[in-house]
Amino acid sequence: MAHLRFKALDLANNRPKINFESKGKISDFYAQDVFGLKQMQTLLSPDIFKKVKKVIEDGTKIDADTADVVASAVKSWALSKGVTHYTHWFQPLTGSTAEKHDTFFDAGSGIERFKGSALVQQEPDASSFPNGGIRSTFEARGYTAWDPSSPMFIYGATLCIPTIFVSYTGEALDNKAPMLKAIEAVDKAATKVCQMFDKKVTRVKASLGVEQEYFIIDKALYASRPDLVMAGRTVFGHNPARGQQLDDHYFGSIPTRIYDFMRDFEEESHRLGIPVSTRHNEVAPSQFEVAPLFEDINVATDHNQLLMDVMSRAAERHNLKVLFHEKPFAGLNGTGKHNNWSLITNTGVNLFQPSSSARDNLLFLVFFVNTIKAVYEHADLLRASIASAGNDHRLGANEAPPAIMSVFIGSQLTNVLDELEKKGNIKVEKGENMYMKLGIDKIPRIILDNTDRNRTSPFAFTGNKFEFRAVGGNENSSSPMTVLNLILAEQLTAFYENVQKEMKGGTEKRMAIVSTLRKYIKESKAIRFEGDGYSDEWVEEAEKRGLSNIKDTPRALDAYLTDKSRKMFNRHKVLNDVELEARNEIRWESYIMKIQIESRVMGDLVLNHIIPTAIAYQNKLIKNAEGLKTLGINNKEVISIIESVSGYIETLRKEVYNMIDERRRLNKEEDLRERAIGYCDDVKAKYFDTIRYAVDKLEMLVDDEDWPLVKYREMLFLR
Template sequence: MKTKVTEMFGSMVFDDSVMRERLPKDTYRELQKTIQDGRPLNIKIANAVANAMKDWAVERGATHYTHWFQPMTGVTAEKHDSFISPDGHGKVMMEFGGKELIKGEPDASSFPSGGLRATFEARGYTAWDPTSYAFIKNHVLCIPTAFCSYSGHALDKKTPLLRSMQAINRQAMRILKLFGNEDVGSVKTTVGSEQEYFLVDKAYYRERKDLIYAGRTLFGAPTPKGQEMEDHYFGTIKSRVQAFMDELNTELWKLGVAAKTEHNEVAPAQYEIAPVFSTTNIATDHNQLTMELIQRIAKKHDLVALLHEKPFAGINGSGKHNNWSISTDTGVNLLEPGDTPYENAQFLLFLCAVIKAVDEHQDLLRLSVATAGNDHRLGANEAPPAIISIFLGDELTEILKAIEEERAYSGKEKELMKVGAHVLPKFPKDATDRNRTSPFAFTGNKFEFRMPGSSASISGANIVLNTVVADELRQFADVLEIAPDLPSAVHALIKDTIHGHHRIIFNGNGYDDAWIEEAKKRGLLNLRTTPDALPYFIREENIRLFESHGVFDAEEMHSRYEIMMEEYVKTLHIEAQTMIDMTAKQILPAVSRQIREWSDTLCLKRQVGEQVDTSYEAKAVAMAADLQGAAFASMEKLKEEVASVQQLELEASAAYYRDVILTRMEELRLSCDALETMTSAQHWPFPTYGKLLFGIL
């Protein structure tokens, strides 16, 4: 198996080893230099690369190529063109040139643009991103590309991510030069993104309109058993699910995705896959591929994968933990404390840059994960609260406190874990515990940003992280580069940063109500919903921040604000319309059939005689009729409210959906879920939570 995996891994990727083998040495060297320096690609080099890429792809069964890009829809896009070209004699040749490699022209008006493109302004461009390797998927050569408008504005998620990586590289290099790291050529952020998801039986999925249209259950009474026994987490993987996971791993490995970990998650029918760390740009591409393949391969096993953040009420939702760090091209992790972190000034300076960035830009971090789906997830069932804070653990917190108070740190030696049985090995105890309620937790040599939702692209969170940390590093470098005494200046900077921003550090229980009050006293933001968070994106100070680092311009930021706000409104509109449809066409008629059955039985019993007990039927009819009436009234009100909201402007519409329509939807759900508990299985019109969560055999 080892040999097969090692031979299989990356076999569908036009990676560095393939380029080294297939390109002339001069061409290969020139391409690498172009990638490293970020210069435009010479057309002669592009032609050579394109020809080699085409030959390699055709040998592996590819017939088409596509510029694979990531528009603001949050999913990937591709337009396929075949390699064939008529030879003038009734036959065809297989051709692919440098121009086709470098640039494509998809229609830009049909993707979300937030006003950057009108319908009559259709032209857009895709441009090859040579830092992310081309790959073959479904017999199509996929070329990772950026996507921009005719006017040059970014219409995608990749372009600003690459810009943010350049920004943090520039500022981190300034700091490293001050510390004498002359051998370092570049700095990159790295990410390992854990991906959570649910699997349900395809047959049950097809009977649920809410899952089909909205990706989550809009109705559903709790099952007698949920996740309270805690027996699913890390439990034995069912054979059917294991077969799916095996195929998923195989296809991911072929595409060079280093899928490492797989397991049952906390909730029934919930699972997780996690890769090895990679450069943020590539990690983002790989996560998009992972989500696509999870959904596609699940269907081959008569399963459906749910990537929604909260597909089921009352149990854990699904997140995408973004494990973020900063590394040099020499292999040094700049967030690695070492054995004596209190003596590691370089580490402490980068740590303080992150602390200051998270404190000063809580708004941006919160809005980077803001979606209608994630609003349902945040704040419970192992999802962090909407209040941003940092968990550092006792040792680092104590080190920073000692620096702030200008006192010596009494460092402790590594404690060995003793678990009581002599046959078991002793091992060093970690310096920090894990805090599952923290939005932003230090976990040894990286920060785990636990707020992103399972369906989201990780680009948004990482654009913000890269940019805000780059800004703090720039401020640090501006001070240190003119300091007469570097060690003293570094010490003073670290001390002042800790003193000014220790409010963001919280190692306690993020679910405790007392933390909400404490966070308010500390002046921390509590942006509970997407409409609360998104307006911060277009504040003047935030526009200046992104513009100063060349990540977004003002128009791009306003467009993204509009796109994200529209997505929120459209998501809730679809959910409300789906609830109305399911209630009117499925739930109310089903309850009427149930009431009729009870009523017929009641009449038959009464015909037998007064001595026959009819209390069950009589009470059931009365209760069901009352709930049915309440459901009908809520549905009618919901119809009126959905119709009225269409007249409102975007911001007012989002607030109305949040404050009025979501409340009405919950009211309707309560009545319908209560009806589900009374209605027999033969009458209830779609699969219940019991079948969905425990139906995979």
Template sequence: MKIVDKYFGCDVFSKREMEKYLPNSIYKQMVKVMEDGDELPPQIADVVANAMKDWAMDKGATHYTHWFQPMTGITAEKHDAFINPTGPNTVISDFRGKELIKGEPDASSFPSGGLRATFEARGYTAWDPTSYAFVKEKTLYIPTLFCSYDGSALDKKTPLLRSIDALNTSAVRLLNLMGYDTKKINITVGPEQEYFLIDEAMYKQRLDLMVTGRTLFGAPPVKGQELDDHYFGNINERVKAYMEEVDEELWKLGVFAKTEHKEVAPCQFELAPVYTSTNQANDQNQLTMEILQRCATRHGFVCLLHEKPFEGINGSGKHNNWSFTTDEGENVLEPGDSPQDNIRFLTMLAAIIKGVDEYQDLLRISVASAGNDHRLGANEAPPAIISIYLGEELTSILQAIEEGREYVDQIDKKLELGVSALPQIAKDSTDRNRTSPFAFTGNKFEFRMLGSNLNISCPNTILNTIVAEELDQFATELECYPKEMMTEALIGIVRRTLKEHNRIVFSGNGYSEEWKQEAARRGLLELKTTADALPHYTDPKNLALFAKHNVYQPHELHARENILLTNYYQVIVIEAKTMIYMLRKEILPAIFSYEAKLAQIIQTKKSCGIVAPMEEKILKDINSPLEIVSDHVDKLETLLQVNPESEKEAARFAADALLPLMEAIRALTDTIEKNVSKSEWPLPDYNDILFKSFQ
């Protein structure tokens, strides 16, 4: 039996491995590069590269790759062998500092949103030493950034690192004004990953799953999740074996995979890691999704990471647990043991409340996609309206602070602020509200709107940046006060902020119609679709925010808006084409065949003087919607010939014209499926997929 402690992180070029392979003086410089953000001195680059190569080859590696995250949202890699020729039939394994630090992949086929023309194919990868290199399948993977010739970010990771710097700068500035000696903060994230497992053979019989990741057709199963009997249930042996392999692969790569269980829907599961630094959490979540899918095939499964694979069945999300600590390891989102620490907690809380209120649109944009639109607002995911849940106790305390009155606590354990005019704060008095998009859960915020296949860099980039902005504003205001008035000034800032931004705080049922009406009265945004949300990306206030903190320059943000709008349109067009193909080639021929058999039965019975009311009713129930389906398919094919003039028009066209028609076609086809013999239906149905996958 393998002992995890012995092999955890064995495929990672960790500090432990660096210390073995690097001279001591260079090892110490390398640690400073990683921990303090110092630049790698050019004179040691060759030594580091050679040590990394030796370590990787000792692990069996023959190639290396700069591993990056282009704006496709997934990872990209180009593999090069370590070998260099030394003669006609001889080679030497070599890896130099210049190859470690910078690569030059062809950038022409990656989305750029206009950041470079197609004929300007050059793109550069730059080593990110703050994320550990690792070996996987005989290749050394080097985490990198990806930029264009002029330095514009062509990837998801560069803006994330910029936002980490922005939040660090603002937080350190404010904390030091508050009397702390803080040199650096550490932003942590723990992304809980949901996914579906289905049988590979059934998957391969459904073109919609293979092409789009979701079922475009499917009548409801006889049993769904009504009994709540799947959640936290006993794990099937075949699935358990799969999970064990996933854990082992992740543990070798240093991923803190810890919790796994059945989720609410049939065939749905969750894997949750221990929190780690945001940059590493981002890379590790990309690895987690890859390994979930790769291991599945070895067990006869397919892992679905689409946000909504099955209509009427819960989709999959990703809960982004976000917080940050000081260099002393103190969580600033946790009430402390002193009045000063509690005021720090309230100040940080106020800044987050203000940021979420002022930048609701950006948080909604950060999770926007064609797939996630199917999921948000159902009884499985938060609504598209952004709000903050703080728990009843903390909400009541903040209301008392806002109103300048004393708060009468309900429980015994309290935290003091050292100011008699303020209430005492109860520790750990928050419950969970599953309908809240952004919930405070004790010492962190849980951003619950992310879809399961989303790259977590964008939500965290935006979250870091908006909080950086609010902390920066607080610090600028505090600089006007003498030290002896700092506490009073902070309390004033907190009280004013709560009064001005309390509309974003909501503790009730986010699914209710009453909340939608209340949210509208409060002036909160309800951006129902990606087409509604994305055009706000480049609103003047957002352009100014990102430029101020050097996270995105205006041209980089415009590019991302264009890329996301185009992706939304193209995803829906691909789904529409797949739908038409499946209808024309598979579903309609099967229906015609079944209708012919029914008609023959009816005719035979009548020729014998026997009435056939049941067969006639079934035939009518099939043929009536079938005629409408035929007309709708013709119309959908016509609509696909339309060429919208701009990305925004294309997204709007997909949302307003294509999707409603596709939904109508699906509803009618699913009705027909209920009346067609199972032996005649050409696709594995929901009963097959959801309940026979583990047999």
């Protein structure tokens, strides 16, 4: 194993340079592999284009004749670009994407065919995808259905058609379908509220920008670490003498190999219409970030999933490996996926953008306060939406937001809400300025730089959007975005009903709105926090406020199955009880399998690599000590090291075999939730840190020439 380590290091340190030649200005090739509105307008008749555009914008169903015309047009466009196959590209509950390729070529006729029926619907085998008990293993039928709101694209030599994925009996088996329903729910609720201010508003779209963090290491070094290959993270590894403590990597000069890789995947992304805009070094060594411009939320989540695949494939071309795991290296910053979310009306108004107009600021406050109230009311569900085995390693680890949900709004908006809350039941005489009396007219137009940012907050207002920072780097944004849009839809619906009730009681509309907001500000005050989310003081303070601090995934997922959550999901027709229960079964099972894999990797490395290496080194030391003893030298230092090595070896043997026994016991537990909790408490919590501590201590004791695993200092300083 040590031989493999040095061979990998030699290969990594002597890579030939791979030159990347740019194809020129981005504007010359941007979205050239996307069948979007521009291509449709060119290839479709005006009447058909108008129909398709209406389907995309309004979410109406496409008729068979129109689908046939679109299929013919997209086939011709794709064939002209050398495409040979097509696929329904979907997002099953595995956390990644799936595709089954079919050829356009029809051997019977000898020509390429593509009908509207093949565009609109396909039938992939659903039996091998997670379904949480919705289907039996022998019941294989499932359907993918075209999502016209996300444009088709060419990836390699394949036309990819974004779709939803449902079971034979109609239940959603993917991440996209419930998110589309949640987007529709917030559109309806937000539009009703907006029309109290402006009747021209007929639609509200959720927009999203996903900042993607990632680590990148040499491919050979990755391949020589079984834990990275099997689990996506290093289960062992002593911190290097120099990590991120100097803060010298953040925004530093991008290493040459990484720079060429970035240019490569960015260019491919641009051809696919992914609007990547920003690149930079992140805080930890070998950690970086890519960020796109804002898009409609459905397209943005599709693009993020596609971007991760593009990055992985581009990395292969540069003999690199991208790591999206939330915590690939202990002691260093974890990897997040910051979801920057806002709401935009069809009239072009960002509902989270303060204005110079007091009237518009009231509209801003309506959505601002209702969002805070929604997070307060459904904090546990929002926490559950970002729960995963990987994210549990990251959350609260002093470089990511804690597991406690809170909202940061900055000192200025805190003052605005406090003033609004404390005004009491003011009376406005005829001719008086209500907005001035309430302080609403004091909100500045641009608030982006009027308050500091708080990187310790899981959910922060950043000027014209909310940034959900707690989402894990390897997760699909669809799940947290489904919950976030749904809880706001629920809250806005309640707000609208409360205002209407007050108005029916004789209260003037503006005063009814303000009265309801004042009530919400007071009720949700506990969720607002401006301080250091990493501090122990905040944990104590959050408990006093009654805020949950659910640190592990198995228990966090309970929030999906409360009566409150069930009623909300059902009321807005996002997920029914069967779908909710199935998804929790899938999440619990996924958690179990991931912790099980990590524990197995630990056991394999300890028993087959670490202990044999430590024993061989110990024997060297014993032989050395015996040689010194014959010379009359009693080397206490060598004896001390021998004893230390022996102690760690015994600890590892004992702990690993105990962990294996614990796994066997837990695997007999039939209840998935209880088994998941067992893997969390009785495997991960009880053994992982103890085993790691012993291995990392041995790494510091055993001769560097003998150590079998590539070390952190060798992986993380790639130039």
